[in-house]
Amino acid sequence: MSIFVDRQTKLVVQGITGRDGSFHTKQMLEYETRVVAGVTPGKGGQRFEDTVPIFNTVGEAVAETGANTSVIYVPSRFAVDAMFEAADAGIKLVVCITEGVPVLDMTRVMPFLQERGTRLIGPNCPGVISPGASKVGIIPAQICLEGTIGVVSRSGTLTYEVIHQLTRHGLGQSTCIGIGGDPIVGTNFIDCLEAFEADPGTEAIVMIGEIGGTDEQQAAKYVSHEVRKPVVGFIAGQTAPPGRRMGHAGAIISGSSGTAKEKVAAFEAAGIGVMERPVEVVSLLQERMKGVGC
Amino acid sequence: MNLHEYQARALLKAAGIPVPDGDVATSPEEVEGVAKRMGGAVVVKAQVHAGGRGKAGGVKLAKSAGEARVHADKILGMQIKGLIVDKVLVVPAAEIASESYVGVIVDRASQRPVMMVSPAGGVDIEEVAAKTPERIFQASIDPRYGLLPHQATSLAFQLYREPQQVRQAATIMRQLYQAFLDAGASLAEINPLITTPDGSVVALDAKIVIDDNELERREDIARLRDPAAEDPAEVEAREVGLSYIKLDGNVGCCVNGAGLAMATMDLVKYYGGEPANFLDIGGSSNPHKVITALNIITRDPSVKSILFNIFGGITRCDDVANGIVTATANTKLERPIVIRLTGTNESIAVDILKKAGFEALTDMDEAVQQAVKQAREAA
Known part of the structure; x- marks a missing residue:
């Protein structure tokens, strides 16, 4: 079992003929994700790799193929309209890989999607993979293993590092989600925690946060009240100097509410097992899962 | 991107907000001229991207044009949080209710x-x-x-x-x-x-x-970006799509991805070292980016050892390996380098590095420990 994406996922790729879109679509097809359509305006009627039909609009793609999920690889200046278009076409899950989307644009995207009941993951994120079932995005499939650990993270490669550690030690994953590092993202830690808690295929949860904002603190509160499954966590940025942007727009410490220290304290207060190093994810999980008889 | 106060004032003024008169100057003489024209008392304010300008002595009240010149002479060229002041804003002293x-x-x-x-x-x-x-x-x-x-x-x-x-x-x-x-x-x-x-x-x-x-x-x-107000290495990095921030330690870090870069810095600290920088080479790296990254790191005299930590996803390990080999082909590295690569095209990368005489590790903790140890021995 898994959350957000599985064998029922029928995917439309927005920007399927672009450099990133075509590369990653091949990888998703190799993983046997059900890629049912692609969209590139002006290339409607063609086929991608002789198999996937390409449409001019997401609306056509949905009407013809019944696509229910979209992934966006278009350049940043087109990404906002791509999100609007997917929601208007009735897509219920949109995964936006594109980075560089202005925050003010996201303040307009979010209410639009919420009114249409569309969930957004990202932007500026590596996407979602439910090992053995479906991959939507760019998380390298070869480092994943089918299993029962749910992984949610604000980072990209740091997530891969943690997944890699899990897989090396035989701890497979139900679903791995990168929610993205921007100040405004469509799906936050709490959304993922709620879904993992409800998913019978997930036995324990790994949460990887970083400096900036207060998402982790709120997630910690949620864990202490609503999550019964074991949760372990990591916060990147202990050594980051205050007030500096560290690649992710999200990773800015402003005021006193975004430091690594504060987040670690919030995790500990909520009973979340905190790893000091990514490699500790394995021992910490094993220790926590013993208690619940897994 | 931060704007200077004088730039922000101009945007507010253009939006119709009442903003007092003010002029930017880059020399004490110019400041004196502006102050004379304004008449009466003026305030000379350092234009630099750092908070706490007042506490650092970068904001001064002058009762005369001559006094403004004296203040400007001190403020221009002063360092506030490591940034050199090269221009000041001169405004009439306001009476505040x-x-x-x-x-x-x-x-x-x-x-x-x-x-x-x-x-x-x-x-x-x-x-x-x-x-x-x-x-x-x-x-x-x-x-x-x-x-x-x-x-x-x-x-x-x-x-x-x-x-x-x-x-x-x-x-x-x-x-x-x-x-x-x-x-x-x-x-x-x-x-x-x-x-x-x-x-x-x-x-x-x-x-x-x-x-x-x-x-x-x-x-x-x-166009409002003022490269003179930023660290030249950070500007150079940004121009090729790298994200670089100078820090105080001696282990030079080169990592793909911001989260992993921060986790690498944290791990350096965990093993008793201090990171010399934050450097994210981003996704889809090409060898050219790696060369620039290595140049920026080696130019920092406080760097005692260099650590590469690459988790290949979109970034291909062989691209990074080729970048390291090309960058060191003509100018030999004088400082020890520890390379950790895993993920996409890992084995090709290891071969490329071996042929050029480099060792490659696959474990993050082991690589960080080695880099910290070598920095300590070199210090």
Whole structure:
């Protein structure tokens, strides 16, 4: 079992003929994700790799193929309209890989999607993979293993590092989600925690946060009240100097509410097992899962 | 991207907000000329991207043009938080009856812009938030409708009683919100917003931070970037698509991905070392980026060992390996290098590195420990 994406996922790729879109679509097809359509305006009627039909609009793609999920690889200046278009076409899950989307644009995207009941993951994120079932995005499939650990993270490669550690030690994953590092993202830690808690295929949860904002603190509160499954966590940025942007727009410490220290304290207060190093994810999980008889 | 105070003032003025006269100068002579023209007392203010300018001695009141020149001579060339002051803003000294704060930011939690005001102006707003949060008032803005007049008015009533001042402040808030949108800002604040003895409401100091993701579509704003106000290595890195920040330690780090880069720095510290920098080579790296990254790191004299930590996803390990080999082909590295690569095309990368005489590790902890040890031995 898994959350957000599985064998029922029928995917439309927005920007399927672009450099990133075509590369990653091949990888998703190799993983046997059900890629049912692609969209590139002006290339409607063609086929991608002789198999996937390409449409001019997401609306056509949905009407013809019944696509229910979209992934966006278009350049940043087109990404906002791509999100609007997917929601208007009735897509219920949109995964936006594109980075560089202005925050003010996201303040307009979010209410639009919420009114249409569309969930957004990202932007500026590596996407979602439910090992053995479906991959939507760019998380390298070869480092994943089918299993029962749910992984949610604000980072990209740091997530891969943690997944890699899990897989090396035989701890497979139900679903791995990168929610993205921007100040405004469509799906936050709490959304993922709620879904993992409800998913019978997930036995324990790994949460990887970083400096900036207060998402982790709120997630910690949620864990202490609503999550019964074991949760372990990591916060990147202990050594980051205050007030500096560290690649992710999200990773800015402003005021006193975004430091690594504060987040670690919030995790500990909520009973979340905190790893000091990514490699500790394995021992910490094993220790926590013993208690619940897994 | 941070704007200088004089740039932020110009944007506010263009939006219709009352901002006092002011001129930028780069030499003491120029400052004296500006001060003479203005007549009376002036304030000389360092234009540098750092908070706490006043405490550092970068803001001075001068009663005469001659005194302004003397202050400017001290301020120009001074360092504030490592940044050299190369220009000052000269403004007439204002008579202040009251000081407030007005600012607009994008709030992550509500995913909306928020207008904030406080009658406790003239001090750091973070300090007000920490000590007297009840003195901060805010209004959440629906981006579809903008800051509504009644929202601005009710915030203005938290600052003033005089209807005339309330009206002025409300207008300023709506103009500030428009300036915030037009600039593609993530923060726009007036601190302090003052009242003068004759009762008018005036923006005395302004701060605007631009969302970097807006710069591609706003050439006029992008042109405001002042490369002289930034670390040259950070500017060079940005030009090739790297993200680099100089830190105080001696282990030079080169990593793909911001989260992994921060985790690598943390691990350096965990094993008793200190990172010399944050450096994210980003996704889809090409060898050229790696060469620039290595050049930036080796140019830093405090670096005693170099650590590569690459988790190949979109980034291909062989690209990184080729970059390292090319960068070191002509100029031999004088400092020890530890390379950790895993993921996409890992084995090709290991072969490339071996042929060139480099060792490659696959474990992150082992690599960090080695880099820390070598930095310690070299120090």
